[in-house]
Amino acid sequence: xxxxxxxxxxxxxxxxxxxxxxxxxxxxxxxxxxxxxxxxxxxxxxxxxxxxxxxxxxxxxxxxxxxxxxxxxxxxxxxxxxxxxxxxxxxxxxxxxxxxxxxxxxxxxxxxxxxxxxxxxxxxxxxxxxxxxxxxxxxxxxxxxxxxxxxxxxxxxxxxxxxxxxxxxxxxxxxxxxxxxxxxxxxxxxxxxxxxxxxxxxxxxxxxxxxxxx
Amino acid sequence: xxxxxxxxxxxxxxxxxxxxxxxxxxxxxxxxxxxxxxxxxxxxxxxxxxxxxxxxxxxxxxxxxxxxxxxxxxxxxxxxxxxxxxxxxxxxxxxxxxxxxxxxxxxxxxxxxxxxxxxxxxxxxxxxxxxxxxxxxxxxxxxxxxxxxxxxxxxxxxxxxxxxxxxxxxxxxxxxxxxxxxxxxxxxxxxxxxxxxxxxxxxxxxxxxxxxxx
DNA sequence: GCTTGTGAACGAATTCACAGCT
DNA sequence: AGCTGTGAATTCGTTCACAAGC
Numbered sequence: 001x002x003x004x005x006x007x008x009x010x011x012x013x014x015x016x017x018x019x020x021x022x023x024x025x026x027x028x029x030x031x032x033x034x035x036x037x038x039x040x041x042x043x044x045x046x047x048x049x050x051x052x053x054x055x056x057x058x059x060x061x062x063x064x065x066x067x068x069x070x071x072x073x074x075x076x077x078x079x080x081x082x083x084x085x086x087x088x089x090x091x092x093x094x095x096x097x098x099x100x101x102x103x104x105x106x107x108x109x110x111x112x113x114x115x116x117x118x119x120x121x122x123x124x125x126x127x128x129x130x131x132x133x134x135x136x137x138x139x140x141x142x143x144x145x146x147x148x149x150x151x152x153x154x155x156x157x158x159x160x161x162x163x164x165x166x167x168x169x170x171x172x173x174x175x176x177x178x179x180x181x182x183x184x185x186x187x188x189x190x191x192x193x194x195x196x197x198x199x200x201x202x203x204x205x206x207x208x209x210x211x212x213x214x
Numbered sequence: 215x216x217x218x219x220x221x222x223x224x225x226x227x228x229x230x231x232x233x234x235x236x237x238x239x240x241x242x243x244x245x246x247x248x249x250x251x252x253x254x255x256x257x258x259x260x261x262x263x264x265x266x267x268x269x270x271x272x273x274x275x276x277x278x279x280x281x282x283x284x285x286x287x288x289x290x291x292x293x294x295x296x297x298x299x300x301x302x303x304x305x306x307x308x309x310x311x312x313x314x315x316x317x318x319x320x321x322x323x324x325x326x327x328x329x330x331x332x333x334x335x336x337x338x339x340x341x342x343x344x345x346x347x348x349x350x351x352x353x354x355x356x357x358x359x360x361x362x363x364x365x366x367x368x369x370x371x372x373x374x375x376x377x378x379x380x381x382x383x384x385x386x387x388x389x390x391x392x393x394x395x396x397x398x399x400x401x402x403x404x405x406x407x408x409x410x411x412x413x414x415x416x417x418x419x420x421x422x423x424x425x426x427x428x
Numbered sequence: 429g430c431t432t433g434t435g436a437a438c439g440a441a442t443t444c445a446c447a448g449c450t
Numbered sequence: 451a452g453c454t455g456t457g458a459a460t461t462c463g464t465t466c467a468c469a470a471g472c
Contacts, residue, residue: 005422010441012418016411020393034453043395046453047443054455062449062454079414080421087413094315098308099409104393108410109417149416151409173416175409179234179318181257189419191412195313195365195389196322197230198405199301200293202363202387203323204226205403207294208219224463248431260431261465268433276432277472 004056004078011052015075016108017042018052022072034065081109088114088147090162091154092122092132095177099153100127113145118158135162142169149173156180218270218292225266230322231256232266233289239282248279295323302328302361304376305368306336306346309391313367314341327359332372349376356383363387370394 021041025033035046035053042049053059053066056078060066076082087110089096099105100112115132117123123134133141142150150166152159152174159178166174167184174190176182179197182190235255239247249260249267256263267273267280270292274280290296301324303310313319314326329346331337337348347355356364364380366373366388373392380388381398388404390396393411396404 004418008441013415015418016408016414017395019414021395036453041395043397045443047445048441050454051442051456058455060454063452064450065453078418078421080417081414085413085417085420094312098312101308104410105413108393108414110410110413148420149413151413173420175412175416179322181231181235181255183257189416191416193407193409193412194230195407196318196324198389198407199299199319199324199363199365200230200233200295200322201227202389202403202405203294203299204218204229204292206299206362206387207292222463250431259465261467262463264432265434265464272433274432275472276470277430279431 007055007078011055012079014042014044014048014052015079018049019072019075019079022068022075025068026072031068032065033068033071035060038066076109079109084109084111085148086111086113086146087149087151088112088116088142088145089151089153090116090135090138090166091152091178092117092127093153096151096153097127099151110149114141114147116141118154135165138162138165139169142166142171147171149175151175151177153177221269221292225269228256228258228262228266229289229293232263233286233293236282236286236289240286245282246279247282247285249274252280290323293323298323298325299362300325300327300360301363301365302326302330302356302359303365303367304330304349304352304380305366305392306331306341307367310365310367311341313365324363328355328361330355332368349379352376352379353383356380356385361385363389365389365391367391 018038021038035049038049039046056074059071059074089100089112092115100115105112115127115130116135116138117132118135122132125132148171150171152162154162156178159176159180160182163174163182163184167188172188174188176190176192179194181192184190232252235252249263252263253260270288273285273288303314303326306329314329319326329341329344330349330352331346332349336346339346362385364385366376368376370392373390373394374396377388377396377398381402386402388402390404390406393408395406398404
């Protein structure tokens with residue numbers, strides 16, 4: 001849509017962290033930052049920060065640094081979160097419930113507008129302003145609500161079929177919390193989050209003795 | 215400790231996914247697999263799989279493939295999860311509670327042996343076989359229990375100080391679920407998991423139109 | 429014949445180092 | 451003088467293509 005197609009994937013993965021640091025700088029009444037201070041806050045290095053930002057345009061002023069407010073606006077625009085995106089959670093168990101209760105999504109550009117679960121005892125119950133829907137309603141509710149992103153917090157065994165319903169509803173972005181690799185058409189973006197995986201990677205570092213990472 | 219120091223980081227990050235697929239193959243009574251079938255299960259390609267495994271040694275048999283049981287053993291050994299590692303959760307709110315209730319850690323090499331929270335109302339309460347301890351006990355309990363990995367599920371504002379206590383206790387691996395970048399000595403491995411970050415990356419893909427990712 | 433293991437080619441990402449503005 | 455923006459150099463990771471072994 002934009003010309004951001006040339007922004008490297010590795011850079012995009014760091015933009016949210018930059019955004020977080022910049023919002024904090026803004027809270028701390030800092031009107032300007034330079035690449036060194038951003039690097040320090042995010043745990044990278046100054047050259048990396050400048051190179052990353054350079055893919056987005058010429059955002060700074062030589063000799064001065066970057067305007068915090070402008071940078072926040074620019075990164076938000078690139079990430080497509082200038083207005084909040086509508087998301088849904090499928091699987092309203094402990095994890096799904098914890099995520100729904102988490103306020104961080106709202107602050108970072110996302111609004112949860114639908115909840116789904118397979119358990120008949122949960123269907124029809126309310127959580128906040130929402131009512132939990134059943135799995136047979138996934139497609140219609142997602143379409144009706146204009147959901148753009150779905151978070152899968154389902155048991156592993158049913159996750160692929162949930163994903164299939166989500167894809168049928170025309171959703172193009174899925175965050176999968178179940179420990180299975182999904183197969184979806186390749187115009188659908190999937191991100192896999194698996195805490196066991198992260199623990200195993202940490203375990204490797206323990207097995208090695210020394211650390212150093214990312 | 216081992217000679218695995220030469221295994222590239224990118225390979226290590228894929229080992230947990232391979233392990234997951236292999237365990238599933240084992241459940242399905244498949245005694246052998248080849249690089250192509252592993253690739254399909256994990257969403258990579260065969261050359262990648264063979265190259266990754268080659269860093270761990272010569273694990274397969276030409277013309278035949280890989281023995282599932284042997285591979286599982288080998289990868290588990292490299293990841294250092296042949297015996298379960300002891301972990302703790304700091305921050306026993308909704309998220310911490312959901313993680314504690316999750317059985318997947320136990321199946322994948324980890325045992326939760328301690329819980330901590332700052333809330334006086336929670337301290338002293340029991341969850342499963344454990345009693346929730348206060349933040350002033352972090353260092354002593356972690357040492358006493360021989361905890362190797364800590365999961366931080368604390369509010370952002372107190373996460374750095376919790377991390378400091380964890381580091382003081384001699385723990386060398388931290389999984390941080392709070393949306394802040396931690397600063398720790400560089401012999402401590404940290405992995406940052408932030409769902410908002412992942413949602414923002416997905417949002418970028420939506421903003422672009424097409425997807426394609428990992 | 430089929431599948432692994434691996435050098436070599438290629439491509440992506442990071443770091444360096446300095447020219448260009450303010 | 452200070453800090454950004456960026457080509458060039460380097461490092462890291464992936465893919466290719468084929469020799470080696472069952």
